[in-house]
Amino acid sequence: MVDACVVMLHETGWLNFRMRAMLVSVAAYPLWLDWRPVGQWLATQFLDYEPGIHWSQLQMQSGTTGINTTRVYNPIKQAQDHDPKGIFVRRWLPHMRRVPDTWLFEPWLMPPEVQRHCGLTVGSGPTPTFPCPWWTCPRPRAPPKPRCTPGGPSRV
Numbered sequence: 001m002v003d004a005c006v007v008m009l010h011e012t013g014w015l016n017f018r019m020r021a022m023l024v025s026v027a028a029y030p031l032w033l034d035w036r037p038v039g040q041w042l043a044t045q046f047l048d049y050e051p052g053i054h055w056s057q058l059q060m061q062s063g064t065t066g067i068n069t070t071r072v073y074n075p076i077k078q079a080q081d082h083d084p085k086g087i088f089v090r091r092w093l094p095h096m097r098r099v100p101d102t103w104l105f106e107p108w109l110m111p112p113e114v115q116r117h118c119g120l121t122v123g124s125g126p127t128p129t130f131p132c133p134w135w136t137c138p139r140p141r142a143p144p145k146p147r148c149t150p151g152g153p154s155r156v
Contacts, residue, residue, distance in 0.1 A: 001079035001105065002026055004092040011092075013047030018082065021061045022073035028062035029072045035062035079105040095120065095129065108132045 005019045015023070023042070027033040039058040043049050060068045083089055086104045090097045096104060098118040103110040107130055108122050115122055122130045 001075040001083065001089060004089045007092040008088075009042075009045050013045060015046075018073075018078065020057070021071065022075060022078050024058055024061035025071060025073040026075060035059065035064060038062075076105050 001019075002023065005015055005023055009015050009023075020042075024035070024038065027038045028035055035058055039055060042058070043051075043054055046054070059065050061071065063070045079086075079089060086096075086099075086101055089104060096107070099107055099110070099120070100114065100118075103114065107120065110118070110120070110122060120129045121127060123132055
């Protein structure tokens with residue numbers, strides 16, 4: 001889902017709010033990317049870039065405000081919830097069109113015979129057509145604590 005969103009954003013200059021939030025969440029939490037360069041790149045991609053909205057949303061989604069509920073969006077769950085038939089993913093990632101629904105959102109789990117049938121090689125070897133994920137989505141649990149709290153802990 002992340003790859004499809006990045007391709008769509010690059011091609012069209014637009015993504016819906018949930019997918020924008022997911023991209024920032026993935027960049028900020030599992031990848032631990034600094035939100036500022038991520039925000040700069042996104043600002044160059046969005047046709048509807050509005051600084052007053054963009055930067056405050058980016059800070060909120062990356063957990064740097066310390067006042068909002070921390071939301072870590074799981075891309076697999078987002079794909080299952082918002083693209084259950086894989087129409088969006090297959091449209092923006094043509095190399096995934098032959099992947100059966102069972103493995104579309106987790107192609108790194110495909111058995112080798114299915115990979116051959118789909119024309120994909122999953123892994124980190126010399127000629128993979130689809131890399132293994134850099135990180136795995138954790139099972140749902142309590143949301144992480146914000147990285148910073150303005151003013152430090154309360155002394156009241």
